[in-house]
Amino acid sequence: MSCDTPPPTVESALLGNILVLTLNNPPVNALGVEIRRALQAAIESANDNPAVAAILLVGAGRHFCGGADIREFGKTPLAPTLPEVVQRIEASAKPVVAAIQGVALGGGLELALAAHYRLAVGGARLGLPEVLLGLLPGAGGTQRLPRLIGAKAALELMLSARQLSAEEALKWGLVDRLGDSADALAEGLAYTRQLLAEHAGPRRTRDAQALSEQSVQRQAIASARQRATEKSRGLLSPLLIIQAVEAALDQPFEDGLREERRLFQECLASAQRAGLVHAFFAEREVLKAPETRAAAPRAIALVGVVGGGTMGAGIAVAALDAGLQVTLIERDQPALDRGRSNVERVYDTLIDKGRLTLADKAATLARFSASTDYQALAQADLVIEAVFEDMTAKLAVFAELDRVCKAGAVLASNTSYLDINAIAQSISRPADVIGLHFFSPANIMKLLEIVVPAKVAADVVASAFDLAKKLGKVPVRAGVCDGFIGNRILAVYRQAVDAMMEDGASPYQIDEALRDFGYPMGPFQVADLAGGDIGWATRQRKAATRDPRARYVQIADRLCERGWFGQKTGRGYYRYVQGSRSASQDPEVLAIIDAERARAGITPRSFSQPEIIRRYMAAMINEGANVVHEGIALRPLDVDITFIHGYGFPRYRGGPLKYADQYGLPRVLADIREFAEADPLFWQPSPLLVELVERGADFDSLNHLD
Ligand code: 3HC
Ligand code: NAI
Numbered sequence: 001m002s003c004d005t006p007p008p009t010v011e012s013a014l015l016g017n018i019l020v021l022t023l024n025n026p027p028v029n030a031l032g033v034e035i036r037r038a039l040q041a042a043i044e045s046a047n048d049n050p051a052v053a054a055i056l057l058v059g060a061g062r063h064f065c066g067g068a069d070i071r072e073f074g075k076t077p078l079a080p081t082l083p084e085v086v087q088r089i090e091a092s093a094k095p096v097v098a099a100i101q102g103v104a105l106g107g108g109l110e111l112a113l114a115a116h117y118r119l120a121v122g123g124a125r126l127g128l129p130e131v132l133l134g135l136l137p138g139a140g141g142t143q144r145l146p147r148l149i150g151a152k153a154a155l156e157l158m159l160s161a162r163q164l165s166a167e168e169a170l171k172w173g174l175v176d177r178l179g180d181s182a183d184a185l186a187e188g189l190a191y192t193r194q195l196l197a198e199h200a201g202p203r204r205t206r207d208a209q210a211l212s213e214q215s216v217q218r219q220a221i222a223s224a225r226q227r228a229t230e231k232s233r234g235l236l237s238p239l240l241i242i243q244a245v246e247a248a249l250d251q252p253f254e255d256g257l258r259e260e261r262r263l264f265q266e267c268l269a270s271a272q273r274a275g276l277v278h279a280f281f282a283e284r285e286v287l288k289a290p291e292t293r294a295a296a297p298r299a300i301a302l303v304g305v306v307g308g309g310t311m312g313a314g315i316a317v318a319a320l321d322a323g324l325q326v327t328l329i330e331r332d333q334p335a336l337d338r339g340r341s342n343v344e345r346v347y348d349t350l351i352d353k354g355r356l357t358l359a360d361k362a363a364t365l366a367r368f369s370a371s372t373d374y375q376a377l378a379q380a381d382l383v384i385e386a387v388f389e390d391m392t393a394k395l396a397v398f399a400e401l402d403r404v405c406k407a408g409a410v411l412a413s414n415t416s417y418l419d420i421n422a423i424a425q426s427i428s429r430p431a432d433v434i435g436l437h438f439f440s441p442a443n444i445m446k447l448l449e450i451v452v453p454a455k456v457a458a459d460v461v462a463s464a465f466d467l468a469k470k471l472g473k474v475p476v477r478a479g480v481c482d483g484f485i486g487n488r489i490l491a492v493y494r495q496a497v498d499a500m501m502e503d504g505a506s507p508y509q510i511d512e513a514l515r516d517f518g519y520p521m522g523p524f525q526v527a528d529l530a531g532g533d534i535g536w537a538t539r540q541r542k543a544a545t546r547d548p549r550a551r552y553v554q555i556a557d558r559l560c561e562r563g564w565f566g567q568k569t570g571r572g573y574y575r576y577v578q579g580s581r582s583a584s585q586d587p588e589v590l591a592i593i594d595a596e597r598a599r600a601g602i603t604p605r606s607f608s609q610p611e612i613i614r615r616y617m618a619a620m621i622n623e624g625a626n627v628v629h630e631g632i633a634l635r636p637l638d639v640d641i642t643f644i645h646g647y648g649f650p651r652y653r654g655g656p657l658k659y660a661d662q663y664g665l666p667r668v669l670a671d672i673r674e675f676a677e678a679d680p681l682f683w684q685p686s687p688l689l690v691e692l693v694e695r696g697a698d699f700d701s702l703n704h705l706d
Contacts, residue, residue, distance in 0.1 A: 010038035011060070017053035018192050019046045020185065028066030029059045031107050033078040036085045043088050043096075054196055056188045057089075057098045057115055059108075064098070064124070064184070067106025070133065073268060073277055082107050082139040083261060090114040090140075095195060095202050099188025100124045100175070105163070109174075110139035113148065116203045119191050120166035121179035127163035133280060134237050134273035134652060138264030142244035143206070143256040149173045150210040151245050152220035158241050159228060173210075206253045217249050234518055235652060237267050271662050275654030278700075279644055282637035282655065285703070287469075289477040289634065291452075291461035298408060298463045300470070301325060304383035306397050308339015308370070311414055312386035314442025317346045320364050321443060322470045327377060328370040331387075340370050346443060374400045377409075382467065384436055386414040389534075394418060395426050402427040410463050412436040416487055417538075420453045420480050430455040434464055437484060438473075439646045440530075447646030448473040449484050474645045479632040485642045488632070489623040489656075495682065496619035497523050498553035502597055504604035505612060507573045508585050513612040518650025524573040525583070526648075527556070528566030536560040549681055555596050559589070618671045618683075621660040625686035628657075628702065636699035657699040669693050 008025035021042050023029040031039075046052045059065050068082055080088075089096055089111065098104075098115035104126045112118050112126075120126065128137045128145070136142055137158060145154040149172055156162070157172075169175045179187030211217055221242060228238040240263045247259040267273050303319045305312050306329045319326045320343075328343070330336035347364065350356035369376065377383055383405060385397050394413060401411050411433050413423055424433035435451025448471070450464040461477070468475035478484040483491055501507055511522020521529070536557065546552065559565075559572060566572030567581065574583035597604055624639040633639045640655020653659045660668050669689055676683035692698060 008032055008034040008038075010035060010042050012042055014051060015189065016193075017051060017196070018056055018189060019049070019052045019054070020056045020058060020189070021046075022058050022060050023065055024060040026061055028063050028103070029061070029108070030066050030069040030071075031082055031085075031111070032069035032072060036080050036082060040080050040085050040088055043085075043092055047093055052094060054094055054192050055092065055096045056185075056192050057096065057111070058185050058188055059101065061102075063102030063108075064100040064104045065108025065111060066103055067108045067130075068139070070277055070280065073133075073135075074274060082110070083257065086110055086114040086139045087257075090116075090204050090206060092116075092202060095192075095200060097188055097192045097195065099179070099184040099191070100126065100166075101182065101184035103127075103163070106130050106137065106141075107139045110137055110141040110144070113144045113174075113205050114140060117191065117195060117200070118175040119177050119179055119184075119187055120169055120175045121182050121184050121187055122166055123182065124166040124169070125163040126166075126169045126174055127161060128158045129161040129163070131159060131235075131237050131241060132161045132276065134235075134270060134276040135267045136237055136241045136244055136260070136264055138260060138268075140257060140260070142241065142260045142263075143248045143253060144208075145174075146217075146245050146248045147208040147211055147253075148205050150220070151217040151249060152224075155220060155224045155242065155245055158245075159224065159238055211249055214249065221246050221249070234516075234650075236270055236272055240267055272652040274662065275652045275658055278637070278640070278654035278658045279651050282641050282703075283474060285635070285637055286474065286476050286641050287465065289450075289461065289465060289475075291458040291477075292465045295458035295462045297466035298381065298410060298459055300381040300410070300463060300467055302327070302380045302382075304329065304377040304380035304405075306330075306377075306383060306385045306401075307387035308336065308342055309386065310342075310440060311438060311442055312384075313339055313342030313346070314440065314444075315384055315386060315414065315438055316343050316368065317443035318438070318471050318473075320368055322472070323367075324470070325367045326369070327380060328368070329374060329377065330370070330372060332372060336370050336372055343368065374404045377401065378404050378406060380405060380409055382410040382412065382463070384412045384414055386438075389416060389418065391418055391422070394423055398423055398427050398433070402429065408432070410434065410460050412464070414438055417483050420451055421455075424453045424455055431457040432460055434460050435478075435480070435484070436464060436467075437478075437486075439486075445646065446472075446474045447486070447642060448475045449478045449486060449642065449646075450475050451478045451480060451484050453480050474641060476638050476642050476645075477634055478638070478642075479630070481627075481630070481632050485627055485633050485639060486646050489620055489627060489639070489643075490647065492623040493616055493619040494523065495551075495553075496615050498555065499551060499679070499682070500607060500612060500615055501555060501593060502553045502600060502602055503607070504597075504602075505607040506590060506593070509607070509609075510612055510616075513609045514616065516609065517613055518653060520648050528572035528574055528576075528583070530566070531568055532556060532560050532565040532572055536565075547681070551679060551682060553596075555593055558592050558596060614671050615675060617656065617659065617663070618668055618675065620656045621668050622672055622683075622686050622689060624656050624660075625688040625692075625699075628699075629686060629688035635703045637703045661698040661700050665689060665693050665698055 011022040013020045046055050096115040097117045098112035100120040104112050130137050225242050232238040244260045244263050247256045302325045304327045305316045308328050308330050316326045330339045347361040387393050420435045424430035437449035439445035439447050448468045507524040511524050514522040564571040570576050575586045627633045636657035639657050643649035644651050672683050672685050
């Protein structure tokens with residue numbers, strides 16, 4: 001909080017005989033300790049004040065309340081707790097009304113549920129998103145909501161973290177009425193006056209009867225449990241949410257609250273909660289690059305995309321979906337036709353699935369044009385190049401862009417590895433050149449690495465962040481190097497994985513270990529999905545410059561030589577049934593691996609699952625530390641967000657460097673030194689990791705340097 005921000009308060013104003021209590025803690029009125037104290041005191045004094053007939057709760061600013069103050073989690077709790085405050089509100093002898101505008105989320109909705117009557121105005125969003133933070137609603141939500149709307153609906157809300165609109169909230173029974181206008185205070189006052197006129201007294205949610213049909217409720221709990229066990233892949237809080245709702249059914253209200261508290265504390269103490277809360281804040285911190293503070297973005301409405309292949313088409317769709325105007329450039333008419341159909345196919349698939357109408361598609365494509373003539377980019381505000389990964393091809397494209405684009409146009413490359421400084425230097429306007437590294441499929445994957453070359457203007461970087469926001473992407477600022485943040489680290493842990501395979505672990509065992517760790521897919525499944533040919537070409541290109549002392553595992557080359565590039569060729573590390581993604585293990589691949597081990601003179605040994613993870617994570621963490629050390633990533637959290645949003649790293653572990661902090665940096669370093677005994681060239685501890693261990697510090701200490 002800056003020194004000119006007023007302290008959080010609950011403002012009291014007596015309007016006639018209605019006491020209006022306004023939560024005031026910008027920007028989301030989180031229920032930090034000051035608010036809890038003030039609210040508790042205000043309810044007490046209102047109950048003692050004969051001039052007060054009813055209490056109206058509202059939020060200052062845009063929102064009613066965004067819930068508990070997430071920053072307090074993991075710190076020493078300060079009294080009163082939120083459940084205590086909420087209890088006090090429900091116990092009030094004078095009727096309490098909540099009038100909701102903006103969000104009522106988590107503890108914010110629990111507060112409203114403890115009020116005796118609820119109203120929402122248009123645009124309000126109500127939900128219990130605690131599960132996204134590894135928590136359960138811990139201020140009575142698991143006990144009150146099922147009593148109010150039944151176990152099935154309550155579980156759906158809590159397990160999905162879905163946010164209901166005001167209209168839905170009325171339909172679901174979360175609120176009693178909708179406001180006619182957007183003015184929550186005026187609507188709340190009118191409603192409270194009406195309740196007073198009707199002599200409506202306190203009506204406590206704890207007494208609501210929606211749980212009365214026991215057998216229906218039990219069935220809802222059983223099926224939620226089955227689904228959560230199948231789907232939540234190692235997550236703790238969904239199962240504990242169900243347990244808490246079961247307690248609502250089985251136990252008297254007060255005992256249920258105690259059980260909720262116990263389960264909430266269990267979640268709060270978990271590493272998963274720490275990982276998920278880290279991810280929540282890190283997602284917001286990545287938006288705060290130095291250039292976004294220093295400069296305003298340029299206006300971007302017209303976007304050019306050069307290259308209509310896998311990435312170019314996906315980028316065009318992402319821009320179209322954001323409402324932008326898009327012009328696609330290809331090198332000749334057949335390629336242009338392919339590019340156009342690559343774009344159209346995305347919408348046709350949605351139409352086939354019933355998620356889009358023909359009219360929607362036509363309306364979107366009205367903003368799309370395609371040409372083989374660069375002149376069509378003359379008015380573009382931003383152009384993203386996505387041609388082959390070849391420096392000569394890219395330089396030729398940028399020369400054309402330099403020739404045709406208007407002054408002030410942002411010129412971006414989607415290169416995965418190439419030197420963007422060299423691209424920038426090759427034209428007359430290096431300050432306009434930036435890297436925008438999308439991930440495949442570009443219209444789906446959230447990550448956007450914003451690669452910042454030496455000469456780029458601050459407002460170009462700010463424009464890239466602004467574009468990310470428009471496209472609904474999660475931007476991470478990266479410096480220029482081979483592979484930037486993500487692919488550079490990927491190259492290193494892939495080597496660790498390949499070495500394990502040659503030393504005795506099967507690709508199937510490694511994939512299983514990483515799925516159990518929380519990844520949706522293992523590294524060999526990913527390789528088969530991405531296609532082995534791209535990596536093969538890269539390896540051939542880099543063969544001449546490879547350190548001859550470095551270990552080089554040739555198994556992938558043996559598969560590629562057979563034309564086994566993964567899913568698209570029906571064979572890779574796995575075999576694929578024609579036209580399907582269903583994979584089976586392949587004994588021939590295992591035989592090839594065996595032959596390679598023999599050729600390399602390696603006697604295979606067995607690997608336990610923990611050892612696989614230890615080696616995989618040590619390689620990833622060590623290179624992550626190098627990337628931070630060299631300033632390629634601004635902070636450790638930028639590495640974390642890159643892996644969560646670009647590489648499927650389990651969010652509940654908070655990212656690789658958050659995981660490292662939890663595992664303990666001295667242990668990571670000890671692992672690396674142990675592995676270095678067999679391969680000292682590969683396992684060289686990062687200077688940053690060594691330094692942090694020597695200082696007794698962790699990666700998180702580097703996340704908060706302003
Ligand atoms: N506690 C503390 N800080 C919070 C917060 C919270 N509950 N919610 C948001 N903030 C902070 C953000 O970190 C951000 O800070 P910054 O400006 O320093 O980066 C600032 O408020 C604004 O947040 P957003 O940028 O996300 O603003 P938006 O307007 O885009 O979104 C929101 C607002 C929808 C409320 C969104 O912030 C959100 O989803 N917040 C989390 C809501 C939530 O999960 N609540 C449950 C908390 S757990 C709980 O209540 C436990 C209880 O059951 C006991
Ligand atoms: P692709 O081969 O699918 O598409 C490249 C397209 O560029 C082709 O349609 C080709 O006709 C066109 N093209 C080539 N030269 C051109 C020119 N001079 N003018 C106009 N169009 C031209 O390749 P892909 O996979 O889309 O990759 C494109 C870029 O994106 C590469 O730099 C790649 O490294 C990068 N990238 C690729 C990812 C992936 O997963 N495929 C992920 C992230 C980045």
